[in-house]
Amino acid sequence: MRQAIRALGWATKIFWIVIGVFMITCLYSAMHLIQANMDLMMGGRLFGKPEVSLHNGTTTVSLSFPFNNTGFYDISELSVTTRITDYNGTLISLSSTPEPLTIAAGNSVMMRHNISMSLDDMISKNLTYLFFNFSFNETAFNVEGSARLKFAHIFPFQISINGTMPWGAPLNNFSIGEVTSDLINQKMIIPLSFENESPYFDVGGILNFSIYNYENEFVDSRTISLPLVRSRKSCVDFPLELPVDFSKLKERGRIHFFFETSIFSFEKEIKWGDASD
Amino acid sequence: MLVTEKRDEKTFVERIMPRVFKAAIMGVITFFLYYMLPTLMFSMIPTESLPSEFGSFFSKYENLVYVFAAIMICFAVAIQLSSGTIFQHAFSIAKAIILILYFIYALEGGILTLSMSLEGIMVNIMANLTAFLAILISVNLLALAKSMFEAINFLSQKVEQPPMEISKEEEMASIPELK
Numbered sequence: 219m220r221q222a223i224r225a226l227g228w229a230t231k232i233f234w235i236v237i238g239v240f241m242i243t244c245l246y247s248a249m250h251l252i253q254a255n256m257d258l259m260m261g262g263r264l265f266g267k268p269e270v271s272l273h274n275g276t277t278t279v280s281l282s283f284p285f286n287n288t289g290f291y292d293i294s295e296l297s298v299t300t301r302i303t304d305y306n307g308t309l310i311s312l313s314s315t316p317e318p319l320t321i322a323a324g325n326s327v328m329m330r331h332n333i334s335m336s337l338d339d340m341i342s343k344n345l346t347y348l349f350f351n352f353s354f355n356e357t358a359f360n361v362e363g364s365a366r367l368k369f370a371h372i373f374p375f376q377i378s379i380n381g382t383m384p385w386g387a388p389l390n391n392f393s394i395g396e397v398t399s400d401l402i403n404q405k406m407i408i409p410l411s412f413e414n415e416s417p418y419f420d421v422g423g424i425l426n427f428s429i430y431n432y433e434n435e436f437v438d439s440r441t442i443s444l445p446l447v448r449s450r451k452s453c454v455d456f457p458l459e460l461p462v463d464f465s466k467l468k469e470r471g472r473i474h475f476f477f478e479t480s481i482f483s484f485e486k487e488i489k490w491g492d493a494s495d
Numbered sequence: 496m497l498v499t500e501k502r503d504e505k506t507f508v509e510r511i512m513p514r515v516f517k518a519a520i521m522g523v524i525t526f527f528l529y530y531m532l533p534t535l536m537f538s539m540i541p542t543e544s545l546p547s548e549f550g551s552f553f554s555k556y557e558n559l560v561y562v563f564a565a566i567m568i569c570f571a572v573a574i575q576l577s578s579g580t581i582f583q584h585a586f587s588i589a590k591a592i593i594l595i596l597y598f599i600y601a602l603e604g605g606i607l608t609l610s611m612s613l614e615g616i617m618v619n620i621m622a623n624l625t626a627f628l629a630i631l632i633s634v635n636l637l638a639l640a641k642s643m644f645e646a647i648n649f650l651s652q653k654v655e656q657p658p659m660e661i662s663k664e665e666e667m668a669s670i671p672e673l674k
Contacts, residue, residue, distance in 0.1 A: 219648050226641035233634040242536070374623040381616040 244370060247289025247323075254288045270419070270481050275337040277482050286326040291370035294320040298331045301362040302383070308343055310359065311335045337482065347387070349484055354386035354415045354450065386415025386450070389484070394473065397490045399464070406438075406462045408473065408490070411455040414447040422446035423479035427458060431471040432491075438462045444477075518575035525571040529564035533557075552609050559601045566593060584649055587642035591635045598631045605629075 269280040287293050296319040302311040313333045321327050340346065352358065364378035395409035406429065414421045421444070428439035440460050447454050470491025477484045537557050570590040577583045605625030611618050 219644060219651075223641060223644045223648060226637060226644065230634060230638045230641060233630075233637065237630065237634065245536075372626050376619075376621045376623075378619045378621075379613075379616050380619070 243290050244373075247291055248369070250288040251286075251293075254286045272479075272481055272483065275483065277335045277337070279333045279335075280330060281333070282328055282330045284326060285321060285329050287321040287323055289369075290323055292320060292322050294318070294368045294371055295374075296321065296329075296365065296367040298329070298363065298365045300331065300333050300364075302333070302335075303360045303362075304345065304348065305355075305358060305360070307360075308345065310340070310343075310345065310348075337484070346484075348385065349387050349482070350389050350392045350486065352385065352387035352415070353390060354384065354417065356384045357382040358385035359383040384417050386417055388414050388416040388419065388421045388479075388482070389477070389486075390415045392475075392486060394488050394490060399467070400459075401464065404461055404464060406460045406467065408458040408460065409455070410458050411453070412447075413453045414449055416449050418449060419481055420446050420448050421479055423477065425458075426476040426478075427460070428474045428476075429460065429462065429467070429471060430474065431466060431468040433468070435466060437466045437471070514576055514578060517578070518572045521571045521575045522568055525568045526564070529567045530561065533560045533564065556601075563597065563601075566590070566597060581646065581649060584642050584646035588639060588646070591639035591642060595632050595635045595639075598628060598635070602628045602631075 269282075271278050271280070285293075285296070297315040299314045300311065301309070303309050311333055313331070315329075315331060319327065319329065340348070359382060361381050361383050362378065364376060366374070366376050368374050390413045392412040393410075395411065397409075398407045399405070400407060408427070423444055424441060425444045426439065426441040429437040431437055438460055440458070442458065445454075445456075468491075470489070472487055472489045475486045475488070477486070537553065537560070570586055570593075573586045574583050574590070577586060602624050605623065605628040607622040607624060609620040611620075
């Protein structure tokens with residue numbers, strides 16, 4: 219009995235010492251970690267400049283940020299997830315870190331997180347209004363970001379942020395005015411107008427437009443480069459001139475626009491003339 | 496008869512004084528270990544450079560550390576004062592049970608959450624400390640088992656002793672009076 223008591227006594231003492239040392243070093247490490255990364259965040263240096271790219275109809279915003287593990291213990295299974303929904307709750311983007319990261323104690327890594335938005339997805343979810351018919355709004359998108367990690371291989375942590383993101387359609391009120399014909403020069407004049415209400419990027423790129431008559435017969439097409447329209451409230455109103463064969467052109471029809479910028483590409487069709495039937 | 500009572504009183508005072516002295520020393524040591532050291536550690540945390548919500552979170556845990564220190568000091572003194580009696584083991588058992596309940600309360604069942612607003616953005620932090628809580632409970636269960644064994648051992652030794660048998664100390668104490 220005495221030996222069992224002595225053994226239990228020693229085991230308890232040793233466990234208490236180990237737990238005490240572990241707790242103190244964990245707290246110290248966590249404090250250092252929070253402070254080191256909080257300094258980066260408060261100094262606005264947590265996120266580098268976001269890179270925007272377009273590939274196969276998917277717009278990708280790449281965020282890179284340094285993560286400095288100044289503690290005594292490893293950080294494992296580090297993953298970041300972002301979820302963007304519009305004000306109706308429709309999912310626009312759900313992106314996660316492809317592979318969880320492990321950052322050894324004392325190491326620093328540059329983490330990269332990609333937020334992808336597929337154009338096909340947006341069309342299928344009827345989100346095209348975000349490009350063509352959405353005035354600037356401070357709380358247009360709900361953004362939820364979460365980071366999961368395991369501290370010292372034993373404590374799972376989850377840090378999540380909830381916020382809103384302003385948005386405005388880059389081609390807001392994209393429309394054409396009254397189409398006129400210049401019979402002398404055999405030209406069709408299409409007054410095009412839109413406003414760039416996007417708070418993030420300037421709009422400029424290539425605009426391809428094709429004209430069809432009401433019999434769905436192709437009349438003509440043209441590609442022009444659109445001048446750079448600065449972000450927020452820039453109004454563009456300019457005429458598109460297209461030499462056409464007036465024998466093919468009827469009094470009504472449709473114009474198919476294909477717009478391509480470095481950030482997104484989009485198609486839109488607008489009817490002209492009395493094209494209600 | 497009067498002489499015997501006086502002798503008993505003296506032995507009680509003589510017996511209690513070293514215990515009180517030991518209890519005081521244990522109390523001071525426990526106070527230093529569980530109150531002074533954590534206070535020193537908390538003062539080293541630069542809470543002013545952290546968001547205010549972190550500060551309130553730490554102050555909550557600062558208070559809980561003081562409660563822990565109070566539990567430890569009270570039981571250290573009580574155990575020392577009642578050493579050599581069954582109460583010593585009863586206090587040890589009570590201490591282990593109270594510590595288990597305290598850890599469950601302090602660690603909120605193992606899931607700690609903290610919500611704060613950073614420049615208008617809501618930040619939620621969640622820590623899953625269930626594994627750590629399980630370790631703490633296990634160590635306290637170990638201490639509980641040890642205290643129970645000690646209590647059983649103490650009682651069995653009492654049973655083995657003849658009821659009227661005088662201990663060696665009492666025997667020695669009675670020698671000058673017999674003379």
